[in-house]
Amino acid sequence: MNKPTTIHDIARAANVSSATVSRVLSNSSYPVSKAKRERILSLAEEMNYVPNLLGRQLKGSKSTTIGVIVPSIMNPFYSSVLFGIEEIARQNNFTVIACNSLHDPLLEDEYIRTILEKQIKGVVISSISSDKSQFKSMIKAGVHVIAIDQKIEEDQISQIEFDYQKGGHLATKFLQSKGHTRIGYVTSKVDRPSRKSILSGYMEAMKLEGLEPLVEESKADFVDNALSEFDTGKMLTARLLGRPVPPTAIFACNDMMAFGVIRELSERNIRVPQDISVIGFDGIDLGQMINPQLTTIKQPDYEMGKLACKMLLDKMNGADVPAYDIILQPELLERGSVEPR
Amino acid sequence: MNKPTTIHDIARAANVSSATVSRVLSNSSYPVSKAKRERILSLAEEMNYVPNLLGRQLKGSKSTTIGVIVPSIMNPFYSSVLFGIEEIARQNNFTVIACNSLHDPLLEDEYIRTILEKQIKGVVISSISSDKSQFKSMIKAGVHVIAIDQKIEEDQISQIEFDYQKGGHLATKFLQSKGHTRIGYVTSKVDRPSRKSILSGYMEAMKLEGLEPLVEESKADFVDNALSEFDTGKMLTARLLGRPVPPTAIFACNDMMAFGVIRELSERNIRVPQDISVIGFDGIDLGQMINPQLTTIKQPDYEMGKLACKMLLDKMNGADVPAYDIILQPELLERGSVEPR
DNA sequence: TTGTACGCGTTATCAA
DNA sequence: TTGATAACGCGTACAA
Numbered sequence: 001m002n003k004p005t006t007i008h009d010i011a012r013a014a015n016v017s018s019a020t021v022s023r024v025l026s027n028s029s030y031p032v033s034k035a036k037r038e039r040i041l042s043l044a045e046e047m048n049y050v051p052n053l054l055g056r057q058l059k060g061s062k063s064t065t066i067g068v069i070v071p072s073i074m075n076p077f078y079s080s081v082l083f084g085i086e087e088i089a090r091q092n093n094f095t096v097i098a099c100n101s102l103h104d105p106l107l108e109d110e111y112i113r114t115i116l117e118k119q120i121k122g123v124v125i126s127s128i129s130s131d132k133s134q135f136k137s138m139i140k141a142g143v144h145v146i147a148i149d150q151k152i153e154e155d156q157i158s159q160i161e162f163d164y165q166k167g168g169h170l171a172t173k174f175l176q177s178k179g180h181t182r183i184g185y186v187t188s189k190v191d192r193p194s195r196k197s198i199l200s201g202y203m204e205a206m207k208l209e210g211l212e213p214l215v216e217e218s219k220a221d222f223v224d225n226a227l228s229e230f231d232t233g234k235m236l237t238a239r240l241l242g243r244p245v246p247p248t249a250i251f252a253c254n255d256m257m258a259f260g261v262i263r264e265l266s267e268r269n270i271r272v273p274q275d276i277s278v279i280g281f282d283g284i285d286l287g288q289m290i291n292p293q294l295t296t297i298k299q300p301d302y303e304m305g306k307l308a309c310k311m312l313l314d315k316m317n318g319a320d321v322p323a324y325d326i327i328l329q330p331e332l333l334e335r336g337s338v339e340p341r
Numbered sequence: 342m343n344k345p346t347t348i349h350d351i352a353r354a355a356n357v358s359s360a361t362v363s364r365v366l367s368n369s370s371y372p373v374s375k376a377k378r379e380r381i382l383s384l385a386e387e388m389n390y391v392p393n394l395l396g397r398q399l400k401g402s403k404s405t406t407i408g409v410i411v412p413s414i415m416n417p418f419y420s421s422v423l424f425g426i427e428e429i430a431r432q433n434n435f436t437v438i439a440c441n442s443l444h445d446p447l448l449e450d451e452y453i454r455t456i457l458e459k460q461i462k463g464v465v466i467s468s469i470s471s472d473k474s475q476f477k478s479m480i481k482a483g484v485h486v487i488a489i490d491q492k493i494e495e496d497q498i499s500q501i502e503f504d505y506q507k508g509g510h511l512a513t514k515f516l517q518s519k520g521h522t523r524i525g526y527v528t529s530k531v532d533r534p535s536r537k538s539i540l541s542g543y544m545e546a547m548k549l550e551g552l553e554p555l556v557e558e559s560k561a562d563f564v565d566n567a568l569s570e571f572d573t574g575k576m577l578t579a580r581l582l583g584r585p586v587p588p589t590a591i592f593a594c595n596d597m598m599a600f601g602v603i604r605e606l607s608e609r610n611i612r613v614p615q616d617i618s619v620i621g622f623d624g625i626d627l628g629q630m631i632n633p634q635l636t637t638i639k640q641p642d643y644e645m646g647k648l649a650c651k652m653l654l655d656k657m658n659g660a661d662v663p664a665y666d667i668i669l670q671p672e673l674l675e676r677g678s679v680e681p682r
Numbered sequence: 683t684t685g686t687a688c689g690c691g692t693t694a695t696c697a698a
Numbered sequence: 699t700t701g702a703t704a705a706c707g708c709g710t711a712c713a714a
Contacts, residue, residue: 004482006707017685022709030710031683048478053458055707058395058690065438065459072424079420083413086441090448095455097406098439100427107431114436117394118406137389141345227626259630266632285568289600290631291607347691358701363693372699396691399706 005047013047014039025051057119066122066312067115069099069108070149076284077254077301078126081148084305085124092313094122105129116141122316124308126150128192144315146308151193158315159325160308164194167297167330168201168251171279174295174332175249176209179341180277184214184247186236186257188229189221198253198281214247216240233260241268248341249277255284258294262337273339283333292336300328346388354388355380366392398460407463407653408456410440410449411490417625418595418642419467422489425646426465433654435463444562446470457482463657465649467491469533485656487649492534499656500666501649505535508638508671509542509592512620515636515673516590517550520682521618525555525588527577527598529570530562539594539622555588557581574601582609589682590618596625599635603678614680624674633677641669 007025011018016036023030024040032040043049057063068085070078086096097120101108105128112134115123121142126149127135135154138145145152148160175183185202187195199215206213216236220228233252237260240247252258258280262272272278272292280287283298307326315323348366352359357377364371365381373381384390398404409426411419427437438461442449446469453475456464462483467490468476476495479486486493489501516524526543528536540556547554557577561569574593578601581588593599599621603613613619613633621628624639648667656664 002481004707007709008707018708019685019687019710020683022707023684026709028709033683036684050454050457050482052399052460052707054395054399054460055690056709058393058399058692058707059709061690073414073420073427074424076417076420079414079417082439083415083441086414086439090441093455095438095440095459097436098423098427099436100424100431113391114434116391118436119393119395140343141391227629230626230630256630263630263632285571286627286630288568289571289597289604289627291604345691348693349691359691360693360701360703361699363691364700367693369693374699377700393691396706397693399691399708400693402706 004052005049006052007049010040010043010047010049014043016040025049026056061119063119063121064093065095065097065118065120066124066309067097067099067111067120069101069111069123069125069127071103071126071128072100073098074100075256076286077282077299080284080301081126081305081308084302084307085309086305088306088309088313094313101128103128105131109134112138115143122146122312124148124305124312125152127152144312146312146315148304148308149194156323158311158323160304160311161325161327162194162299162304163327163329164197165201165204167281167299168198169205170201170330170332171251171281171297172202172205175251175277175279175338176205176211178249178277178338180247180249181209181211181341182214182245182247182249183211184216184240184250185253186216186233186240186250186261187253188218188232188257190217195253202251214240214243229254229256230260230263233257234264235260237261237264241270247276249279249338251279251281253281255280255282255287255294255296258296258337259286259290262290262292262294273337277338277341279338283331287333287335295335295338296333298331298333300331304328345393346390347393348390351381351384351388351390355384357381366390367397402460404460404462405434406436406438406459406461407465407650408438408440408452408461410442410452410464410466410468412444412467412469413441414439415441416597417627418623418640421625421642422467422646422649425643425648426650427646429647429650429654435654442469444469446472450475453479456484463487463653465489465646465653466493468493485653487653487656489645489649490535497664499652499664501645501652502666502668503535503640503645504668504670505538506542506545508622508640509539510546511542511671511673512592512622512638513543513546516592516618516620516679517546517552519590519618519679521588521590522550522552522682523555523586523588523590524552525557525581525591526594527557527574527581527591527602528594529559529573529598531558536594543592555581555584570595570597571601571604574598575605576601578602578605582611588617590620590679592620592622594622596621596623596628596635596637599637599678600627600631603631603633603635614678618679618682620679624672628674628676636676636679637674639672639674641672645669
């Protein structure tokens, strides 16, 4: 483990000043004679020169790292988002640090602090915190922020939203169009804007048709873990079936939960979709792998990640882009878990 | 976007030298009078001081970032690993950069180069490359490396392996113990040590019982995408069923593929497990959510990540730990997709 | 076209 | 107990 070679080492070896070496090795447009340039280049190769980005950044205050803060990459939705972000980042020679906030505002704060300390200048975040002071300090520090999934009401923060309300409406409407009138909605704790919007879309659609809503909400604090969502789905389904007049269709606030719904029904020998129809929300790939294939609302995760990263890089390149927002539209993925009443 | 305050700003405001400020703010054990210490602390608070880690690292050459290189976090196995790593990293105030190598050695090289440039001192990698020169340069640069999942034959690199061979053996043996003799094995391209080992475990177990192996291998180059594995599973199952004497049990090299196997069978109205038994390999949570629940070999993903990160941090803390390897043992997760013949 | 010299923010060494 | 100063590796005015 010997010390890495620096531009000074090369300068000495090439009998030039370190300034000249720097000019060559940092792809500066500064003119350097062909002879020296070539000598320096070959020497750098030979001596295994690796630029030290710390030094470079300390000087230039440009960072090639972006931070991504999401609740949990155990949730396939967020791992797709992260994957999309990383793909675009990679293509632009940026690197991504992955942070799981686990729905804990304190952890989120901690990550933001770290990001500030590491002089990172771009962040994509699905925020759980309602405290905006951290965002203000990021912006003051020149950090560009893109909010995905969960809206942040704050100037200078661009949003990539998803129309959850419309998604909730669309799913409910679809079940109605298949002749269902007793439509249950199962949801984990309605503690975030996105959850509220889906619920509100459902309520609205029910009201519009003069139907009585059947909502079961888990009060459990969130653990973003596929299995816990699954179990919640089972439990809430059991509750729904315990009602005097059970539903003929069940709408779940996410796909994992829908899997739980289907499982609970199967265990009770209730056939899906012949006896009860099920619709999910997310559109993760796994939905195509279960039996029956899950009809669901597609939320473009991977695309959302790519979009967010593009937007972020644009802003960081100082293109002085107007802070536009994007609202992605829901799409119905009709597969096999819904049948006419 | 005003300039961030530095220790010099605080020094000026407190009428002390920046050295004193540094001693206070970096939690140095160096003695500083109580009065000054408090003045500096409150001033730092007041002036919103955020330490610049670039400066600190440039000086100290200690990094609080680790790199993680895996084929793709779209694969739930690797996102679990990453999650486990990140959890331990977070607890130790480390940050994780996530890299998807997409099974491309060139990309892997590129990431390693970036890691070197960013002066990162610790890496967890599931390597696809057979070229060891990159690892040598990492080690020369003082980067500590932990290889997971895919073995790297190289001194100074600790391994966290999984006994794939035994896993393949175990799965096959289990099917045999249920009275199956015509056992098919479906696998994506056998291009990596892990794949070779599982296959060899299967072959060995078949040979031991004097049974004829039935192997279907996809020759398609790898795209680490859940859906492509799923489709491969379907396709290979179709091939298996086209044989003169089709199998009564199918062993898939990963869970995603097993899902595909089950789907293909269902579409042909072949019941699982009544007509044909299926066993997977990985033990991802989703296996509990499908119908029937997938019997499989558990590979401890999350635990592997945690272990890898702990090991890495130990090494980085210079505990001069002997470079021990860990071989995790397979475990059979008996669920509902296998039935006696 | 080249080199000198400074500063980025921090910590460590040395002297006071 | 404190402070001045020299690094760390790099890029860039400025001067030559």
